[in-house]
Amino acid sequence: MKESTxxxxxxxxxxxxREYRGLTQGELAERAGLQPSAISHFETGTRxxxxxxxxxxxxxxxxxxxxxxxxxxxxxxxxxxxxxxxxYSELQDTDRKFADDLITLLASKxxxxxxxxx
Numbered sequence: 001m002k003e004s005t006x007x008x009x010x011x012x013x014x015x016x017x018r019e020y021r022g023l024t025q026g027e028l029a030e031r032a033g034l035q036p037s038a039i040s041h042f043e044t045g046t047r048x049x050x051x052x053x054x055x056x057x058x059x060x061x062x063x064x065x066x067x068x069x070x071x072x073x074x075x076x077x078x079x080x081x082x083x084x085x086x087x088y089s090e091l092q093d094t095d096r097k098f099a100d101d102l103i104t105l106l107a108s109k110x111x112x113x114x115x116x117x118x
Contacts, residue, residue, distance in 0.1 A: 004070060005070075006069040006070055006071075007045070007048055008045070009068075009069065009070030010042070010045075010048070010049075010068055010069060010070070011042060011043050011044060011045040013067060013068045013069075013070065014039075014042055014043055014057065014068060015043045017061045017063050017067070017068070017075065018039075018043075018061065020075070021061055021062075023061075025039040025040055025043065026039075028057075028060065028061070031060050032053075032056050032057055032060040033056070034053065034056070034057075038053070042057075054068065054069075062075075063075040063076070064076065
């Protein structure tokens with residue numbers, strides 16, 4: 001079975017998210033500050049968005065770029081390390097330091113386990 005690429009998944013994911021939010025292509029375009037024809041081209045797969053427009057679409061639809069690119073199955077899911085850092089900016093400086101120290105400690109512990117297994 002052929003693996004799907006981000007560019008083949010994106011049109012369906014964009015349409016699905018737009019419809020879930022109850023928006024027409026024109027309404028999404030207006031809210032995102034894009035041309036309605038751009039949304040149409042993105043959804044038909046005839047054009048791909050720039051990185052800036054990808055982020056703009058995700059922000060406008062309140063979903064992740066990971067979802068639009070097919071890295072995760074759900075709107076709000078995050079891939080990889082992003083899960084750890086989604087609330088990082090909301091922490092106070094002392095709590096950020098604590099989180100950094102804890103993650104560093106856990107990474108060191110994992111490295112020691114890996115070394116011991118060899």
